[in-house]
Amino acid sequence: MxxxxxxxxxxxxxxxxxxxxLAHLSLPDVQDRVRLTAVCxxxxxxxxxxxxxxxxxHGYESYEELLxxxxxxxxxxxxxxxxxxxxxxxxxAAGKHVHFNKTMTVxxxxxxxxxxxxxxxxxxxxxxxxxxxKAYNRRIRRLILDGAIGQLAWAHTGAAFGSxxxxxxxxxxxxxxxxxxxxxxxxxxxxxxLYDMTVYGLHSLTGILGPAKRVTAMSGVxxxxxxxxxxxxxxxxxxxxxxxxxxxxxLFAFVYGTFAGGLGDVTFFxxxxxxxxxxxxxxxxxYPGKDNPDIHPLGPHITAAHRIGEEHVFEDMMQFVDxxxxxxxxxxxxxxxxxxxxIIEAGLAASETxxxxxxxxxxxxxxxx
Numbered sequence: 327m328x329x330x331x332x333x334x335x336x337x338x339x340x341x342x343x344x345x346x347x348l349a350h351l352s353l354p355d356v357q358d359r360v361r362l363t364a365v366c367x368x369x370x371x372x373x374x375x376x377x378x379x380x381x382x383x384h385g386y387e388s389y390e391e392l393l394x395x396x397x398x399x400x401x402x403x404x405x406x407x408x409x410x411x412x413x414x415x416x417x418x419a420a421g422k423h424v425h426f427n428k429t430m431t432v433x434x435x436x437x438x439x440x441x442x443x444x445x446x447x448x449x450x451x452x453x454x455x456x457x458x459x460k461a462y463n464r465r466i467r468r469l470i471l472d473g474a475i476g477q478l479a480w481a482h483t484g485a486a487f488g489s490x491x492x493x494x495x496x497x498x499x500x501x502x503x504x505x506x507x508x509x510x511x512x513x514x515x516x517x518x519x520l521y522d523m524t525v526y527g528l529h530s531l532t533g534i535l536g537p538a539k540r541v542t543a544m545s546g547v548x549x550x551x552x553x554x555x556x557x558x559x560x561x562x563x564x565x566x567x568x569x570x571x572x573x574x575x576x577l578f579a580f581v582y583g584t585f586a587g588g589l590g591d592v593t594f595f596x597x598x599x600x601x602x603x604x605x606x607x608x609x610x611x612x613y614p615g616k617d618n619p620d621i622h623p624l625g626p627h628i629t630a631a632h633r634i635g636e637e638h639v640f641e642d643m644m645q646f647v648d649x650x651x652x653x654x655x656x657x658x659x660x661x662x663x664x665x666x667x668x669i670i671e672a673g674l675a676a677s678e679t680x681x682x683x684x685x686x687x688x689x690x691x692x693x694x695x
Contacts (some may be wrong), residue, residue, distance in 0.1 A: 336366075338366070349635070400450075407517070429516070430660060481578075481593060483527030485519060485582075521563075527592055531579055547561060547562060564677075662689040
């Protein structure tokens with residue numbers, strides 16, 4: 327379908343649905359490649375309101391209605407992570423291509439089932455976050471492969487959950503597009519900082535170093551309840567997790583997903599120096615497009631009109647569109663997402679059992695540049 331735009335259905339008009347596909351893909355500069363043909367959300371009136379605001383052809387309360395719409399060629403899943411597997415399988419059965427917002431699924435088995443079903447059905451899967459789309463991450467991989475910091479010793483990355491979601495712009499209003507409840511982020515399955523935030527650092531870390539081999543961890547639930555809009559919600563998703571990953575050859579990484587702290591850039595320590603963020607031994611390193619103001623560091627599709635937040639998700643979705651229309655590969659593969667999911671799942675298992683877990687999945691990291 328290289329000559330026609332992809333008809334995209336947005337599944338979930340919550341925080342990411344509004345701020346990423348609806349905000350970005352309703353802009354005029356992408357209409358030759360992708361068009362918003364439907365949006366669905368089970369909250370009464372939300373999908374209709376979103377469709378009216380963003381110029382979407384149809385607003386549905388049920389996912390089944392969206393999948394039955396012949397104008398929908400592909401879907402982007404902006405729903406809670408615990409729903410991704412069932413919704414992904416239903417989309418594949420309906421012949422729709424699928425973009426998964428992070429995290430792709432809760433379990434490794436679910437990810438494998440989706441990959442196998444998509445291959446059998448001949449549909450495309452793309453899984454956010456596409457961290458290795460970023461030119462600077464690919465340059466870090468090349469620097470490490472070329473020995474810029476000598477023999478690698480260890481690395482670290484991670485993220486804290488905090489109260490970020492309670493403060494999002496779509497939470498504090500009185501209408502259906504601004505009173506969205508974030509409580510699912512705090513509950514199993516699929517909630518907590520590992521699935522929600524640490525997933526970014528894990529995609530960067532493994533995209534640069536390649537697949538990990540083993541993981542051990544300690545984890546627990548520190549914040550037992552949270553409040554939103556005057557209601558107190560119990561929390562049972564692990565929110566304080568520290569993991570150690572083994573990449574082989576005595577190369578280890580420390581990864582955290584906690585309820586307090588901050589976002590940690592991936593940092594690499596070697597016998598000849600340190601790569602921290604976009605610096606090599608405290609000096610900025612070069613990468614393609616770095617000094618070109620017309621090229622966004624998060625990806626080639628991000629023009630000035632799209633510098634409105636959630637640019638990284640927009641880039642993932644446009645790579646998804648290019649894959650569907652022109653069969654242009656993207657490094658935001660479901661195989662990479664599955665490996666990260668296994669790390670999270672195995673880390674939690676290691677915490678429960680006290681035993682280091684062997685990782686079995688793999689993927690092909692990019693060559694670097």
